[in-house]
Amino acid sequence: MESLYPEQVRTTTLSDVAREAGVSLATASRAINGSTNRTVGPALRERVLAAAARLHYSPDANAQAMARGRTTSLGLIVHDIADPYFSAIAAGVTRAAEAAGLSVVLTSTEHDPAREVSFVELLRRQRVRAIVVTGGRRDDPEGTAALRAALEGFQAAGGSVALVSQPLEGMSTVVVDNREGAADLARHLHGIGYRRFAVVAGPVDHLTSRDRLSGFREALDELGAPLADGAVVHSGFTRDGGYEGMAELLRRDAGPEVVFAVNDVMAVGAMAAARDAGVSVPDDVAVAGFDDISTLRDITPALTTVRVPLVEAGVLATELALGPGEPREVHLAGEVVVRESTPAR
Amino acid sequence: MESLYPEQVRTTTLSDVAREAGVSLATASRAINGSTNRTVGPALRERVLAAAARLHYSPDANAQAMARGRTTSLGLIVHDIADPYFSAIAAGVTRAAEAAGLSVVLTSTEHDPAREVSFVELLRRQRVRAIVVTGGRRDDPEGTAALRAALEGFQAAGGSVALVSQPLEGMSTVVVDNREGAADLARHLHGIGYRRFAVVAGPVDHLTSRDRLSGFREALDELGAPLADGAVVHSGFTRDGGYEGMAELLRRDAGPEVVFAVNDVMAVGAMAAARDAGVSVPDDVAVAGFDDISTLRDITPALTTVRVPLVEAGVLATELALGPGEPREVHLAGEVVVRESTPAR
């Protein structure tokens, strides 16, 4: 037999509470959320609260948002929430948003840049107060222009925006010092004796990958130990990309002493490729990454990397978005963390 | 000088569009979203759409929700979005929610069970269509009762609920077969020659940990290789818990051949503790985990574990919550994945 429950569930409203308490709608409203004005007499307040409890009243946030003219939520756009890089940032965003009394609407592009634009529009319809956009972009003028247009539309409608990673002019951004971090890493590796370097990079048009690569390369140039031809291989910005990149590198007869994978997840893939090829890390080849993903801190050999305070980046971006004033750009320096995957040579 | 921008940003409304197009509000509404009734004449429809585009109109989802009587969002409660276990589930939830046309509101308890209750209330105020609650609970009758009450209140108000992990009577749940998975693992390990077992478990009142432990223990009992006294140590359900648990185990003179850490993150911590103590894995002691966290698949030695399809669990939970009919319980079997951390003995 089919369920005969009425689909229509009448939620109790503030009017119900007011009637139950024998007061006006306005009084009920004021008693329950303490309006900006004066208080409600203690006696009535009690009556109202009691009535609300009795009726299991739950204020309708949507109605409140309409009446007040502003919602209580914030949008977050990531590429893949299952990626530890993004989930760390998300942790920071949820924390900061909650501190500001906002709830966060999570959207995940699944690596399709075009979806960023539609998510911005979705979040704008939702009338979120702010949008935090995370993740590196490609060097794609059209795509970037579309995203910027969507974001500007959102701002024009009164919303605020903050980005993590790649800046977009006129919008607050938490910028990770990718070039400088990679350069520091290069200097450190050179300092402990490495001379023949190679890089497993992401796609050529991936801005974050590009910054890390060029910072690394320029530092090596200055040190007089430039990257050899064929010492850079481009691949996916993922674990599998790292794996394939390293495999390719090992196939070439370059024989680098140390490989810099432009992020930790790729570095882990690279190490797996070395292992599968019978090449020992760090005895035969040293490996370094970038990000210092906490979930990966216990891999062996422990990975030398550049620490990026991702949770903090999420917090900062949220605060930037919510804060007053002109768009700001906050820089987050990376810190080289030396571990066993790159022993002194 | 202070910014002199007017704080009040007037968003263009549907009335504006109607006026601009020279039609009634009703017609504009129908043209823009195709109401349940009949269509709008092609000519007018064009005019309206053009006007909307010209005015950069963005429908207000909140107002729509009010008018339609239902929102377009779904709530997700996790303990810690930075934990790969939860982020994998979250990936499944976002995917399924999007497929259903819903956006997800993410809340993170930061491991405080009491906050689950307040998040349920928050999400209820938001009038989300469904709530997905993930994560193991403690054996805490009062806390569980409070959560159940909040959830029932939400259901009574017309919302639907699905849980991942520990079931709650009367609510749809995606149950992971923890006992059976752990038992399978025990049998496998026994089958390849292990006899002296130990377990690094979570807190004694942690239900998931408890299930995994007892499944493991009972299988060993049946096999005639019961866990020795002192072969079980309780610790935190985290990486550090795993580390401390293993350290404690190594301090005891038991000398287990293989240690089962009740989740992968703990197993990684356990392996780190062994390493720090100069104990080799798997030569001196083998280690196995549970969950098969994908980010951890490349650690060395590769971890033997019980695979739980977490992304799928998220998808399933969302579908269960959104699906019609009575509450259901879906079981997800774990699959033992044998890797190098537990070589045949």
Next chain:
DNA sequence: TTGTAGGCGTTATCAG
């Protein structure tokens, strides 16, 4: 301190 009434942006019912 408390109540009245108008409005927030849409949808939906009911006539033309």
Next chain:
DNA sequence: CTGATAACGCCTACAA
């Protein structure tokens, strides 16, 4: 097919 108009649930001047 199109247009008034009443909800939806709540907040907030404005009055009393």
